Amino acid sequence: MDKNQLGVKYMQEGNWEEAAKAFNEAIEQNPQDPVAYINFGNVLSAVGDDEKAIRFYQKAIEIDENAAAAYYSIGNILFSHDRFEEAKQVFEQAMKKGLDSSDTYFMLGLTHLQLNQGRQALPYLQRSVELNENDSEARFQYGLCLAQNELIDEATVQLKACIELDPKHSDAYYNLGVSYAFKENQDKALAMFNKALEIQPDHLLAGHAKNLLEQNL
Template sequence: MRITVSAGARVFRAYLPRVPILRSSTLVLVALVGWRSARAQAPIAAQLQHAVRLMDAGDWQKAEQTLQVVLRAHPNDADALNLLGVATVKQGRVDEAEAIFRKATKSNPSLPAAWLNLAQLYEQRDDKEHGLQTLQEGLSHAPHDPRLLSETATLLADRGQFAEAVRRLQAVPSAARFSDYWELLGRVYLSNSDFAKAEEALLRALHGKPESVTMLRQLTGIALKRGDTARAWQYVARALRLAPNSPELLYEYAQVSLQNKLSSEAVLAMRKALLMEPDRPDFLFFLGDALLDTSDFHEALPYFRRYVELRPDDPRGHLSLGWALFLEKSFPEARQHLEETLRLDAKQADAWYHLGMIAYETNDSEKALEFLTHALEVDPGHARAHWGLGMVYSREGRYEKSRDEFEAAAHLDPDEPKVHYQLSQVYARLGESERARSELRLYQEAQKKSDERIKLSQRLPSGVRGGQPRP
């Protein structure tokens, strides 16, 4: 059974994975824990132990025969009834088992295992309402049993009653709050988008299970949701060290690396992931996208080409391939894919922008103005379209118009060096020497920051310098 993670909790693609909620995995385990904790009468203890050994060995028929012998002498022994119910279920007689578990709860209402097993039968029939009622009835007789509290919390969380689920978990005695408890509590908080408390609980759970990849992935997603990309990288890098050959983890590591401006790390991780799953579309697309952020941008082409082959109706693939081809100055083929992008989705402002820049590069100012204007009609905040119009107007000697477009681009994207450079040139041509010098200083500052970002993208993350394995 899974707790449903709200849409808000699914932060960045694969993060915050939906994982099975912590619960008693089978009827047998619940039964054994239940009877062993009970104070069985001495004369029948040996027979119950023998039945348990048979159940451990999977010999359900002989276990049933042994338990029937016990019950002939002690027809209301709750431990024997509970174990008989398990053996009956395992032999496919579910309706009969329900009656046996009910009898066990009446014989000893304080036996948690009988209530748990009965509730689980109802859940297997997809009757969660009846299952929840059964657990709550069990809690009325054993209010501090950690298993009953945890199972009840799980079903309440499934119903979206997160506050009530947390209340049940907080009633678990401190002595029973082991790693599984904190993991369950963290997932309930996570489902309710309470990321601070979810992180706190999962970190406590991780202390008891330091090699839990699942919890590290959950913590990665929480850190991303809270905007802490550095901490997210630490979590996912730690998970990857534990499972270095997991394609999913490599993908997640690459995504977080790119958010931390570690383009080279992202590329390395995706290359390894593609060795394992060479035709997975999302891997191909992401690697191409990551390569566009590096000096090896020309290597993105084969990945985008393969993506388009696999997903010919996805406008993103044609758009990215068109942009990569534009960077290679393969204008005719780039134009073909950009036009296909717009055929699939006419609202792709980037496609109109790239077509405008192809027209600019091929000295077709009329078409360039048409396409770039259309890009701004689709997306008025498209900084690069303003920059492109500025370039067209500047080449035509229309410096006032050029200035207006470059100023709009600088307002929308003040960190782009080339905008400030072009503004400095236009101001100089318009005789505004002081503003030209000011823009030239801004260009130099922005270019310095851009160079630093490029170096940052190629550096080794601090966690790698210590000799830890890389993708």
């Protein structure tokens, strides 16, 4: 097993110190291997040293300007620090460099949502779901985005798919309830709010929506 593979194994085990040691040895053995720098950056990011992680990702890009995973990883860090405009640009770079994955589309969609660009987010979230139909969170965010764009029937389909994949997703039940209420199907809406509260008793939005609905029945 080479040092990169060994480091990945340690990362999967949560052994960050040994992972860092393995990736450092990989870099020493081959200083022109961008993968080792990306992997080392991932360790640094995992332990909260984002500033240093970005430097390793940038080093990987210096070695190989098409190191798409490095752009994606930088985008994740920028997103986590609410630097959404910068994150969007870097995720777009990752995509241009060939990272055609569900995660890239998902993060680009989320970034557009954070920038209040719901219409622009839709095609990215849709593509994310197409590439990974079993991602419950992608289904949820896509459904939420559809609802925000008043595409209620389409949103309902995605939210139902989300709870099929993740039956404990209280926010999906709540938003499904909102969709049913919007369609004036009060009984189904109430059932969804009750389900959300069953899963998460302190779900304030579901509790408030349930009270409002019951007052009007």
